[in-house]
Amino acid sequence: MASVVPYPAPASAAPLLQVRGLACRRGERLLFAGLDLDLGAGEIVWLRGPNGSGKTSLLRILAGLATAAEGSRRWAGDALQRPLYLAHANALKDDLGAAESLAFLLRLAGQPADAATCATALGRVGLARQRDAAVRTLSQGQRRRVALARLAVEPSAPVWLLDEPFDALDAAGIGTLDELLAGHAARGGAAIVTSHVPLTLAAPEPITLDLASVAPRGRPAPAAAAAAVACEA
Numbered sequence: 001m002a003s004v005v006p007y008p009a010p011a012s013a014a015p016l017l018q019v020r021g022l023a024c025r026r027g028e029r030l031l032f033a034g035l036d037l038d039l040g041a042g043e044i045v046w047l048r049g050p051n052g053s054g055k056t057s058l059l060r061i062l063a064g065l066a067t068a069a070e071g072s073r074r075w076a077g078d079a080l081q082r083p084l085y086l087a088h089a090n091a092l093k094d095d096l097g098a099a100e101s102l103a104f105l106l107r108l109a110g111q112p113a114d115a116a117t118c119a120t121a122l123g124r125v126g127l128a129r130q131r132d133a134a135v136r137t138l139s140q141g142q143r144r145r146v147a148l149a150r151l152a153v154e155p156s157a158p159v160w161l162l163d164e165p166f167d168a169l170d171a172a173g174i175g176t177l178d179e180l181l182a183g184h185a186a187r188g189g190a191a192i193v194t195s196h197v198p199l200t201l202a203a204p205e206p207i208t209l210d211l212a213s214v215a216p217r218g219r220p221a222p223a224a225a226a227a228a229v230a231c232e233a
C-alpha cells in the first residue's frame, strides 16, 4: 500500500459526522425516522436495508443533495471537509476517454485532475491500459472502476458516502476497493457504504446500520411544511 498520509484530525474529539433524529419522507411515505449516528475516524459503516428502504435517500441527505424531513447532521471540521459522494450511477461521459471522464469528475469535486493523477488512479483500479479508451467501449465493471478511481486520488475527503460501489466488480475489483477502504480508514477517514451483500472488508470490521431498524412504526409522515434539516459545518 502507498504511504499513509493521515487526514487532519478534527479540532475536538467530536465524530466526523453526527446525525440526530433524522427522518426521510418520499411523497406520502415516511421511509425512516429517529436515525442517530456517530461516525468516527477509522470507521466503515455497512448501510443495509431492503430495496426502497431509503439507503440512497439517506446518502443523498448526508451529501447535501436532498432534504431531510426532520433531524440534524453535523460535520467535524470546516466546509472543505465535505464528504465524497459516489452515486450508484457512474456519471461518466460515453464519448470521453476513461482518463478524460475521470478528470471531469475530479474537477467537479474540486480534486486534483491532472493527467499524471488520473493515470495513477486508473492504474490503481487496474485500468492502466484502458486510460484512453472511450467510456462507451468499457464493460460495466470497468466503468465502475473508472468512477471508483476517484477514491485513489489524494487529497480526498475524510468521509466517503458510497452507494453500492461493489456493483459489477469482479473479485479483483472488490479486493481493490477493500484496500482503498482500509487505507482510507487507516488515515483516519470514515465511510458509509451501501451494499445488498455483507462487506468483505476484514479490517476495520464494518459496523452494520440496518435501515429496517429505524423504519417508522405507526408514525405519520412529517408534514411538508416541516421539511427542514439543520446542517452545521
Ligand SMILES: Nc1ncnc2c1ncn2[C@@H]1O[C@H](COP(=O)(O)OP(=O)(O)OP(=O)(O)O)[C@@H](O)[C@H]1O
Pocket: 026, 027, 031, 049, 050, 051, 052, 053, 054, 055, 056, 057, 058
Ligand atoms: N425522486 C423520488 N420521488 C419520489 N419517491 C422517490 C424518489 N426517489 C426515490 N423514491 C422512493 O423512495 C424510496 C426509497 O428509495 P431509495 O432509492 O432511497 O431506496 P434504497 O434503499 O436505496 O433502494 P435500493 O435497495 O432499491 O437501491 C423508494 O420507495 C422510492 O420509490
